[in-house]
Amino acid sequence: MLKFIKKIFGRNQQTAQQALDNVVTAPLSDAQLQSIRTITVNHYEPPQFLVTSAQSVGRQRELNEDSLFTLSTTIAGHSSNAPFGLFIIADGMGGHQYGEIASNTALRVISGYILKKFHNSLFNIPSMPVEESLQEVMSAAIMEAQRVILNEAPGSGTTVTAALVLGQQLTIGHVGDSRAYLLYNDQRIDAITRDHSLVRRLEELGQITAAEAAVHPQRNVLYRALGQGETLDPDLSTVPFPVGSYLLICSDGLWGVVPDDEIKKIIFEAPTLQRACQNLVSAANAAGGPDNISAILVQSLG
Amino acid sequence: METQRIDGPGNVEDRSEIGQLNSGTNLGNRYLIQEVIGVGGMGSVYRARDLHFPNVVKLVAVKEMINQAPDPLVRQTIVQNFEREANILATLSHPSIPRIYDYFTLDNRSYLVLEFVNGKDLEVILSQSEGHIAEEQVLAWGIELCDVLAFLHGHKPDPIVFRDMKPSNVMINQHNHIVLVDFGIAKSFQSGQKGTMIGTEGYSPPEQYRGEATAQADIYALGATLHHLLTRRDPRLEPPFSFAERPIRKMNPNVSMEFETVVNTALQYNAEDRYKTIEDFKEALVNVGRKTGLLNRINISSPTSKSVLNNDIKPVWAFQCEDELRGTPVLHNGVVYIGCYDNNLYALSASSGEFQWKYPADGGIVSRPAVYDDAIYFGSEDHRLHAVSIRTGKLVWSYYTEGRIRSSPRISDNHVFFGSDDTCLHAVNIATNREAWKAETGSEVRSSPFIVNEMIYFGNEIGDFFALDYRGNIKWRFKAKRSITSSPCVYDNVVYFTSMDSHLYALDAKSGWLIWRFRMDKPSIVSPAAVDNLVIAGSADGHIYAVDVKAAREVWRFKTEHQVNGSPVIYKDCVYCGSVDGYLYCIEYKTGRLRWKFETKGPITGTPLVYDEIVYVGSHDHFIYALLA
Numbered sequence: 001m002l003k004f005i006k007k008i009f010g011r012n013q014q015t016a017q018q019a020l021d022n023v024v025t026a027p028l029s030d031a032q033l034q035s036i037r038t039i040t041v042n043h044y045e046p047p048q049f050l051v052t053s054a055q056s057v058g059r060q061r062e063l064n065e066d067s068l069f070t071l072s073t074t075i076a077g078h079s080s081n082a083p084f085g086l087f088i089i090a091d092g093m094g095g096h097q098y099g100e101i102a103s104n105t106a107l108r109v110i111s112g113y114i115l116k117k118f119h120n121s122l123f124n125i126p127s128m129p130v131e132e133s134l135q136e137v138m139s140a141a142i143m144e145a146q147r148v149i150l151n152e153a154p155g156s157g158t159t160v161t162a163a164l165v166l167g168q169q170l171t172i173g174h175v176g177d178s179r180a181y182l183l184y185n186d187q188r189i190d191a192i193t194r195d196h197s198l199v200r201r202l203e204e205l206g207q208i209t210a211a212e213a214a215v216h217p218q219r220n221v222l223y224r225a226l227g228q229g230e231t232l233d234p235d236l237s238t239v240p241f242p243v244g245s246y247l248l249i250c251s252d253g254l255w256g257v258v259p260d261d262e263i264k265k266i267i268f269e270a271p272t273l274q275r276a277c278q279n280l281v282s283a284a285n286a287a288g289g290p291d292n293i294s295a296i297l298v299q300s301l302g
Numbered sequence: 303m304e305t306q307r308i309d310g311p312g313n314v315e316d317r318s319e320i321g322q323l324n325s326g327t328n329l330g331n332r333y334l335i336q337e338v339i340g341v342g343g344m345g346s347v348y349r350a351r352d353l354h355f356p357n358v359v360k361l362v363a364v365k366e367m368i369n370q371a372p373d374p375l376v377r378q379t380i381v382q383n384f385e386r387e388a389n390i391l392a393t394l395s396h397p398s399i400p401r402i403y404d405y406f407t408l409d410n411r412s413y414l415v416l417e418f419v420n421g422k423d424l425e426v427i428l429s430q431s432e433g434h435i436a437e438e439q440v441l442a443w444g445i446e447l448c449d450v451l452a453f454l455h456g457h458k459p460d461p462i463v464f465r466d467m468k469p470s471n472v473m474i475n476q477h478n479h480i481v482l483v484d485f486g487i488a489k490s491f492q493s494g495q496k497g498t499m500i501g502t503e504g505y506s507p508p509e510q511y512r513g514e515a516t517a518q519a520d521i522y523a524l525g526a527t528l529h530h531l532l533t534r535r536d537p538r539l540e541p542p543f544s545f546a547e548r549p550i551r552k553m554n555p556n557v558s559m560e561f562e563t564v565v566n567t568a569l570q571y572n573a574e575d576r577y578k579t580i581e582d583f584k585e586a587l588v589n590v591g592r593k594t595g596l597l598n599r600i601n602i603s604s605p606t607s608k609s610v611l612n613n614d615i616k617p618v619w620a621f622q623c624e625d626e627l628r629g630t631p632v633l634h635n636g637v638v639y640i641g642c643y644d645n646n647l648y649a650l651s652a653s654s655g656e657f658q659w660k661y662p663a664d665g666g667i668v669s670r671p672a673v674y675d676d677a678i679y680f681g682s683e684d685h686r687l688h689a690v691s692i693r694t695g696k697l698v699w700s701y702y703t704e705g706r707i708r709s710s711p712r713i714s715d716n717h718v719f720f721g722s723d724d725t726c727l728h729a730v731n732i733a734t735n736r737e738a739w740k741a742e743t744g745s746e747v748r749s750s751p752f753i754v755n756e757m758i759y760f761g762n763e764i765g766d767f768f769a770l771d772y773r774g775n776i777k778w779r780f781k782a783k784r785s786i787t788s789s790p791c792v793y794d795n796v797v798y799f800t801s802m803d804s805h806l807y808a809l810d811a812k813s814g815w816l817i818w819r820f821r822m823d824k825p826s827i828v829s830p831a832a833v834d835n836l837v838i839a840g841s842a843d844g845h846i847y848a849v850d851v852k853a854a855r856e857v858w859r860f861k862t863e864h865q866v867n868g869s870p871v872i873y874k875d876c877v878y879c880g881s882v883d884g885y886l887y888c889i890e891y892k893t894g895r896l897r898w899k900f901e902t903k904g905p906i907t908g909t910p911l912v913y914d915e916i917v918y919v920g921s922h923d924h925f926i927y928a929l930l931a
């Protein structure tokens with residue numbers, strides 16, 4: 001009763017909590033970050049993201065056809081500012097002309113489209129809320145990228161995995177076989193995207209095992225990619241991004257050669273987020289680096 | 303390039319930019335190339351005139367295959383394979399297989415000269431036709447394809463598996479008969495490609511990707527081809543092995559169920575579930591033709607839909623009130639409470655339906671009461687919130703608002719929260735029976751608040767949706783296009799509600815950002831229920847929908863015979879929901895399959911209550927029913 005009256009009539013004194021500096025504009029030292037990561041009981045107010053990324057051409061390709069985009073900021077919301085993040089990886093098709101053009105176009109068009117949609121809330125005093133839903137914006141951005149690629153780089157193709165994070169909601173738009181994973185506090189790792197690949201389908205139907213898929217001669221065959229075919233049906237989904245968990249987005253240059261368990265181990269054992277991301281790329285290169293490697297790693301603090 | 307050359311290709315001048323032979327080229331000093339008639343994986347197909355017949359125009363088809371292997375030894379093996387296969391083909395004699403006249407290799411290109419088929423392949427026919435190809439036509443082609451496959455499968459000494467059945471490999475000649483044009487002879491020319499590739503073959507069965515190619519593979523691929531012809535949906539543009547997700551009759555309702563069933567059997571993932579032999583497949587197709595009358599087709603109606611699901615469900619009990627039951631019951635300590643349009647709140651024994659007491663308000667009761675401690679709370683059209691003793695059925699206190707109350711009270715932290723037509727959301731302190739605060743919203747609040755994490759969620763009749771904190775301050779607000787009469791539910795930090803603008807909305811509970819919206823065919827006042835990553839709602843369009851919460855995709859929809867205005871509840875593996883058609887439906891929420899339905903004599907617009915294996919539901923027929931869940 002008393003508790004309720006307090007809630008209703010008097011604001012609870014917030015335990016004074018230093019807000020963490022924005023890591024994008026003022027990167028913290030490894031030591032500082034490590035202390036942040038180990039004190040997981042910490043409560044961050046307002047909630048925020050730690051973001052890092054790493055890329056490598058790999059050890060067997062001359063060209064980098066992967067493209068990567070990260071943006072982390074805050075957005076003016078209906079009540080208070082919410083953390084806003086946009087993270088994209090696109091993997092241009094080898095063997096196709098303009099693979100790197102396709103992946104880069106996907107990235108620019110999608111990020112540009114989404115930021116334009118949220119322009120008012122990001123760069124202005126918002127007057128009108130965005131009418132479309134997060135999933136509608138994501139879907140429209142991908143369709144726009146599809147249109148531009150068909151026009152500007154016909155015959156090329158690219159995967160794209162884009163994550164729009166608003167507060168604790170993670171909205172994913174996905175085509176192809178780049179992947180997004182969530183790693184939870186309890187050390188679980190979950191792929192939250194589904195590869196649009198032939199072997200993945202065969203695996204789902206129980207026709208081949210995961211081990212057979214990993215070495216299948218046609219493991220690189222996709223059935224859906226940006227820039228291919230008239231109709232495109234991107235996967236859209238929104239899942240919670242719980243406080244303390246990690247979001248990993250990567251191209252098949254990483255997941256194709258580093259098993260999930262090892263990915264998990266690298267992330268949970270590294271002293272800092274930056275180090276974790278670099279170690280992921282190193283592990284892929286150590287395993288031969290057959291393809292371009294891209295990784296984005298985000299932690300949600302709150 | 304118009305110049306004619308005598309000494310065959312090899313000269314760059316004879317080739318167009320993309321490496322095709324130009325018309326007028328004299329190939330191998332015998333075949334005068336006329337034009338490109340097809341493009342295959344490994345080269346082009348030309349129409350040519352055989353110059354060995356100078357006095358007549360004898361047309362042939364010349365299929366060119368480019369040998370791209372860099373290693374001379376590999377190249378040689380490829381050519382040998384090609385010649386061996388050409389020799390086998392040359393011995394085949396069947397009206398649906400073009401004759402092979404000749405083959406030869408020039409530099410890195412091998413050529414096969416075959417009977418020219420004057421017609422179009424099925425891929426071209428599909429792309430040039432508008433609308434669906436007639437079922438009987440597809441059936442007739444299918445039967446012929448079975449015949450030629452049976453011929454190949456029966457080949458001695460070794461059966462021949464065609465391996466590459468698909469529309470582009472089937473030509474229809476001028477007499478409307480089929481001809482198989484591609485014997486995969488080009489396959490050996492395909493070198494292993496590196497890097498990520500796009501596109502799958504689309505027609506091949508799963509086991510072919512394990513390196514198995516048996517007669518069952520041809521059966522599957524023929525099924526895939528027929529599926530493509532009937533639905534016009536190109537499997538190469540769809541996820542592999544996803545035919546089951548595109549039921550033929552859903553894409554093309556004109557097709558008979560029999561035909562669909564036969565094609566589905568051929569398309570089973572596991573080879574042993576398909577037809578054992580191509581002859582069996584043919585027989586099944588012939589039977590489709592017999593049953594449906596092939597050309598003078600009769601309409602077959604589906605026998606399953608009107609089945610006997612209202613199988614004499616007897617209520618455990620039923621109790622008759624004096625007017626329509628529009629409200630939702632609540633159960634507490636073995637007693638069911640329900641408000642009625644006759645102004646009374648009834649208390650009935652949950653096990654027997656025996657009357658305990660009734661309490662008269664001064665207006666109808668359409669909401670769902672709430673029990674807390676020894677009292678039951680409910681609003682009425684008489685503008686009041688009533689607090690009635692559950693032991694005596696007597697009024698303990700009441701609280702006046704300035705409008706009718708249709709919103710159901712929710713109790714949390716010693717306060718009752720509810721909306722009123724006076725445009726406010728009220729918070730009333732239970733201990734003092736006094737207003738703690740009220741929040742003005744600008745329009746009637748008929749939506750019942752949902753309370754979680756010290757936040758209060760509800761909508762109003764001009765389509766505003768609110769998240770208030772415990773002090774009545776607006777944390778965020780969202781605008782729908784029309785009124786929000788439904789009551790929200792919060793599941794996994796997402797708030798779901800429906801609106802008269804026909805959408806089911808999903809908003810981030812914390813910030814109010816719109817995550818997705820799902821469009822139904824008509825307006826809705828149905829309060830959604832969420833379970834197992836599904837959110838279930840209904841609409842005036844008569845459907846109950848299950849939508850995937852992550853992907854915002856419809857998982858199933860269930861059609862009732864009238865508007866769905868009552869809200870669903872989940873119990874165990876089923877969803878229970880009433881409809882204005884008078885039925886209470888019990889539907890498996892994972893599949894959308896009807897388990898049973900129960901008919902009342904009036905619309906059901908309230909929400910059922912399920913407790914301890916019993917469903918309680920009120921109907922406009924004045925009865926409240928207790929049924930076995």
Ligand SMILES: Nc1ncnc2c1ncn2[C@@H]1O[C@H](COP(=O)(O)OP(=O)(O)OP(=O)(O)O)[C@@H](O)[C@H]1O
Pocket residue numbers: 339340341342343344345347363365400416417418419420422423470471472473483484485486488
């Ligand atoms: N004998 C023929 N008479 C007329 N047209 C033909 C003949 N053979 C092939 N064609 C045409 O050429 C097209 C390609 O031929 P074919 O399927 O043999 O080539 P391919 O290289 O095997 O292609 P893919 O392996 O990609 O199917 C056919 O779809 C058909 O339209």
Ligand SMILES: [Mg+2]
Pocket residue numbers: 342470471484
């Ligand atoms: Mg062909």
